[in-house]
Amino acid sequence: MRAGPGWLARPPPRRRRGATAGGAAVWLLAPGGLLTLTVIVVPFVVALVMSLLDLDQYTFRQWLSAPFVGAGNYVEAVGRTSLPHAIWVSGSAAVIATLLALPLGVAAALTTHLPFRGRSLVRSLYLIPYVLPAFVVGTIWRIILQPDGVANQGLATLGIAGGLWLNGPKSYLALIVVQAWSGWPLVYLLALAGLQGIDDSLHEAAALDGAQWRAKLRHVILPLLRPPVALAAIISLLHMVNSFTLPFVLFGVPSPHDVEVLPVLTYVESFQNLRFGLSAAMAVISLVLILVPLLVYLRTVRLDEPEATA
Amino acid sequence: MNSVLRLLPRPLQIGLTVFLLTIVGAPVGYVFLASVNTDLAVAAGEFWPERVSVGNYVRIWSTVPLGRGLANSLLVAGTVAVTCAAVAVFSAYVLVRHRFRGRRTVLRALLGMQSIPGTLLLLPVFVLFATIGSSLGVPTIGTRWSLVVTYLTFGLPFSTWIMVTYLRELPGELIEAARVDGAGSWQILLRVVIPLSWPGLVVAAIFAFLLGWNDVLFASVMTDVDTRTAAVVLQVFGAAQEGGAIPPYGQMMAAALVCAAPVVALYLAFQRYIVSGLTAGGVK
Numbered sequence: 320m321r322a323g324p325g326w327l328a329r330p331p332p333r334r335r336r337g338a339t340a341g342g343a344a345v346w347l348l349a350p351g352g353l354l355t356l357t358v359i360v361v362p363f364v365v366a367l368v369m370s371l372l373d374l375d376q377y378t379f380r381q382w383l384s385a386p387f388v389g390a391g392n393y394v395e396a397v398g399r400t401s402l403p404h405a406i407w408v409s410g411s412a413a414v415i416a417t418l419l420a421l422p423l424g425v426a427a428a429l430t431t432h433l434p435f436r437g438r439s440l441v442r443s444l445y446l447i448p449y450v451l452p453a454f455v456v457g458t459i460w461r462i463i464l465q466p467d468g469v470a471n472q473g474l475a476t477l478g479i480a481g482g483l484w485l486n487g488p489k490s491y492l493a494l495i496v497v498q499a500w501s502g503w504p505l506v507y508l509l510a511l512a513g514l515q516g517i518d519d520s521l522h523e524a525a526a527l528d529g530a531q532w533r534a535k536l537r538h539v540i541l542p543l544l545r546p547p548v549a550l551a552a553i554i555s556l557l558h559m560v561n562s563f564t565l566p567f568v569l570f571g572v573p574s575p576h577d578v579e580v581l582p583v584l585t586y587v588e589s590f591q592n593l594r595f596g597l598s599a600a601m602a603v604i605s606l607v608l609i610l611v612p613l614l615v616y617l618r619t620v621r622l623d624e625p626e627a628t629a
Numbered sequence: 630m631n632s633v634l635r636l637l638p639r640p641l642q643i644g645l646t647v648f649l650l651t652i653v654g655a656p657v658g659y660v661f662l663a664s665v666n667t668d669l670a671v672a673a674g675e676f677w678p679e680r681v682s683v684g685n686y687v688r689i690w691s692t693v694p695l696g697r698g699l700a701n702s703l704l705v706a707g708t709v710a711v712t713c714a715a716v717a718v719f720s721a722y723v724l725v726r727h728r729f730r731g732r733r734t735v736l737r738a739l740l741g742m743q744s745i746p747g748t749l750l751l752l753p754v755f756v757l758f759a760t761i762g763s764s765l766g767v768p769t770i771g772t773r774w775s776l777v778v779t780y781l782t783f784g785l786p787f788s789t790w791i792m793v794t795y796l797r798e799l800p801g802e803l804i805e806a807a808r809v810d811g812a813g814s815w816q817i818l819l820r821v822v823i824p825l826s827w828p829g830l831v832v833a834a835i836f837a838f839l840l841g842w843n844d845v846l847f848a849s850v851m852t853d854v855d856t857r858t859a860a861v862v863l864q865v866f867g868a869a870q871e872g873g874a875i876p877p878y879g880q881m882m883a884a885a886l887v888c889a890a891p892v893v894a895l896y897l898a899f900q901r902y903i904v905s906g907l908t909a910g911g912v913k
Contacts, residue, residue, distance in 0.1 A: 347719040347720065347818075348719070348720050348723050348735075350716050350719070350720075351716045351717065351719070351720040351785050351789060352720070354716070354778075354781055354782050354785060355742070355782050355785055355786060357782070359742055359745070359750065359786075361753075361757065362750045362753035362754050363745075363749070363750065363753070366750065366752065369752065379756075382756060382760075423649065423652070426645050426649065427645075427649050429636050429642075429645070430637065430642055430645050430649065431646075432636055433634055433635065433636070441650065443897065443900060444650060444653055444654070445649065445653065446900075446904075447653055447893070448653055448657075450892060450893055450896045451889050451892070451893070452842065452860065452888065452889060453843060453845075454843065454845050454863055454864055454888070455863070455885045455886075455888055457864075457867075458863055458864075458867050458881060458885045459656060459660045459882065459885050460656070461867060462663070462671065462878045462881060462882060463656060463659065465672070465674075465878075467672060467673055467674050468672075468674050469659055469663075469671075469674045469675070470674075471674060472673075472674035472675075472676070473676070500652070500656070508904060508907055508908055509908060512908040514636075519633075519634065522633050522634050523633055526632075526633045532635065532636065532637060532638055535636075536636065536637075540636060557744045561744065561746045561747070563747060563748060563845070563846045564845045564846065564860075567845060567846075567864075568845065568864050568867065571867075571868050572868075581746075581748075582746060582747070582748045585746075585748040585749075586748055586751070589752050590850055598752060599752055601748075602746060602748050602749035602752070603749065605746050605748065606745065606746060606749050609744060609746065613744045616740070616744070617740055617741055620740060
């Protein structure tokens, strides 16, 4: 089970390997390819160039003739900005939020695997946090977590003083909770697809062996769910590390130091501090950082026919 | 049969379901309640409204330019959706039905591109548009079409990937049969493939639409007061409340729900297709 139900259903079309397509057919790739090239590859190269220039609001207009500073921006970003802190915040919050989302998602998949009355409604409701746009999620949690907001009123009835959630050290917790809240349905979806790919005979075999639900879950079901859940974990990590909108809307800018995540720092550095070269260097560094989970992801997803994927 | 397939004992199953529904339902339910409550009561953390009033849903339209924002979002995201789906079906067809050098690299790139941090491309895209604008003398930054072009290129890789996962499940015999009947590539595509791949096209279009509808990063720097999308209108509305006397929280909740409504409606209408698209690509 790699990515999606029914991936074993169809025998791969046996076409002549190595045979090149007619020129006309490959031309159909041109419109998409050209567009992608102009707005992804060209800007990527521009970003690399900019990260080597001393680019600020004065040199911005003639950006190609801005002074070349080599690795200067990178040295400054790592040594004299809060970049290392931002990397730590983004990375650790993403890991913790993903770890929170995994059990929730798997539990949700287990509860809706078998049909029951109202199952389709429950399934729809489970997906709501994921379906809501990040700017909506950020807006509603921003109001819920206000100092006098409903979250603290609720905590107060339990005798807990909530305090500040959008500022100060506890904002880090708020970031994790909201990210996990909006992220767990993705785990649920992939885990559910995995569950439904498990053959009934395995359930029967477990029943014949007299396995109780606990033993069956632990020794049969959960090991089989490992690949889809691992895929979900990687996607969720990539998602959360790259997440700009949620922290941006939830905490606003300038963001509190404790939740100054990498994308927001990069954004502020260019569009508020107008240090464009420095910001470009930060962006390139963030790409390098996500390269590791990204490569793992690209190896995990089924690209092609089943047997063609390593 | 049910007892064999059962994963959890009944009480645990019910307990877990209730727990998960509470996690989802408590915040979402509260938003509904807050949206019909007074601004003052929401700011004071009141859960159940003492007096229910739909006034917030009337007032938001004059408090912030939400109507114009929604119209801009609809125009931009709609254009992106239609274009993405139309272009993606061609690219995907070639990628699925033809073997050529670099094909797997293209497939990998389609997936990889979705994970490129938006912040990496934001500044160069901004600069390129500004440069094009000043050298050709056409307005770019602040226009809707510059936003459309930007989203297109982010949307295309994913739409193409969705179409690839869809088209490769189409039975090859149909295409072979058409070929035997003497149909050329174009005819096969227009007469056989596209009519059969409507569900895939719908999913590809929806994801492209969501990309445009949900974005704040690009829209926040590439729009002006008149071309702001709903996402930016709401974000600015929220950020502008800092330090205000009575923050219009009830109205913000109403506005948030209005912005979410089209997305949730789309999702409910096409839930089955969307879920299959999500699990196939695995990325929002």
